[in-house]
Amino acid sequence: AQTVTQSQPEMSVQEAETVTLSCTYDTSESDYYLFWYKQPPSRQMILVIRQEAYKQQNATENRFSVNFQKAAKSFSLKISDSQLGDAAMYFCAYRRTGTASKLTFGTGTRLQVTL
Amino acid sequence: GAVVSQHPSRVICKSGTSVKIECRSLDFQATTMFWYRQFPKQSLMLMATSNEGSKATYEQGVEKDKFLINHASLTLSTLTVTSAHPEDSSFYICSARSDHKETQYFGPGTRLLVL
Numbered sequence: 755a756q757t758v759t760q761s762q763p764e765m766s767v768q769e770a771e772t773v774t775l776s777c778t779y780d781t782s783e784s785d786y787y788l789f790w791y792k793q794p795p796s797r798q799m800i801l802v803i804r805q806e807a808y809k810q811q812n813a814t815e816n817r818f819s820v821n822f823q824k825a826a827k828s829f830s831l832k833i834s835d836s837q838l839g840d841a842a843m844y845f846c847a848y849r850r851t852g853t854a855s856k857l858t859f860g861t862g863t864r865l866q867v868t869l
Numbered sequence: 870g871a872v873v874s875q876h877p878s879r880v881i882c883k884s885g886t887s888v889k890i891e892c893r894s895l896d897f898q899a900t901t902m903f904w905y906r907q908f909p910k911q912s913l914m915l916m917a918t919s920n921e922g923s924k925a926t927y928e929q930g931v932e933k934d935k936f937l938i939n940h941a942s943l944t945l946s947t948l949t950v951t952s953a954h955p956e957d958s959s960f961y962i963c964s965a966r967s968d969h970k971e972t973q974y975f976g977p978g979t980r981l982l983v984l
Contacts, residue, residue, distance in 0.1 A: 787971050797907075797960060799975035806971070845912060853901065853968050859912045 756781045758848050760860035767836045768868050774821075775831045775863050777846030783807075786850045788822065788829045789857070794842040802844070805829065833865075841867045871897045873965050875976030882953055883984055890948045890979045892963030898943035899965035903973065904936070907960045919946055953983040 758779045767773035779788070790802040805813045805822050812820050817834045833840055846860040872895040882888050892902060901920050905913040917933075919925040919940035927933045935957075937949040946965075950957055963976040 789972070791975075796977070797962075798977045799913075799962065799964075801972055801974070804972055849971075849973075854918075856903070856915060856918060857964075857973055861912050 756783075756848050756850070756858045758846055758858050758860040760844075760846055760863050762863045763861070764864045764866070766866040766868060767833070767840075769836055769838060771836055772832060772834045773836055773865065775833075775844050775846075775865070777829045777831070777860055779827050779829065779846075779848045779858075781827070781848065781850065783850045786848060788820075789847040789849070790818070790820070790829075790831045791845045791847060791859075792840075792842045793845065793862075794839075799845075803831065836867050838867050838869075841865055871895075871965075871967075871970070871972075871974040873899075873963065873974045873976040875963050875979055877979060878977060879980040879982075881982045881984065884954050885952055888950045888953055888981060890950075890961055890963070890981075892946045892948070892965065892976050894944045894965040894967075894974075897965075897967050897970070899946070900943065900968045901966045902940055902946040903964040903966075904938060904946075904948050905962040905964065907962060907978075913962060916948075950981065953981070955983045957981065958983045 786807045788805045792800045803815045819832045821830045843862045845862045847857045874893045876891045904916045916931045917925045917927045925938035940946040962978045964973045966973040
């Protein structure tokens with residue numbers, strides 16, 4: 755079974771600084787998707803970034819980028835120029851390809867942004 | 870990104886009553902919908918997966934007679950908590966995905982309090 759591990763329960767970053775959230779996963783599949791979702795205090799789950807495993811290039815979305823290491827099964831999220839609005843719970847998630855597949859979530863990392 | 874709505878956002882009910890939660894995909898056809906439950910400071914726990922026009926598939930340990938799921942159309946799924954008890958109090962989140970999209974989009978969640 756696939757598992758997703760987020761080893762950092764909490765992280766803190768100063769405004770305008772950069773922070774990296776870690777995520778590792780375990781799978782025997784070669785083709786799959788990886789996601790980072792953000793859950794702010796409103797509890798609305800928001801997609802931050804998505805990575806297809808067959809793509810070697812790391813995904814980027816404005817201030818958010820990933821470091822995808824397929825061999826190491828690592829998928830970290832880098833947030834640059836952190837803003838107060840980035841404070842939230844961040845969940846890493848895995849899904850194999852196929853219409854019947856389900857998301858497997860990590861336990862989450864709570865990010866605090868300080869002035 | 871795609872929009873998923875959920876209604877109601879919060880509900881308070883008496884023990885023994887039934888509560889229905891609606892989940893709608895507003896701008897895409899959701900061939901698959903998912904229902905999650907989230908306890909405070911925890912990750913999302915998948916309850917069931919439903920495909921339009923067919924019976925839902927429940928995760929192990931989830932009572933299908935207690936949590937009735939209907940996915941009658943490509944834009945609407947409902948979760949009915951039957952004979953609710955205080956231990957059913959939780960945050961329920963729906964999610965939807967199209968066969969044509971790799972990403973799952975989430976509703977804003979429903980906070981259920983059973984007195």
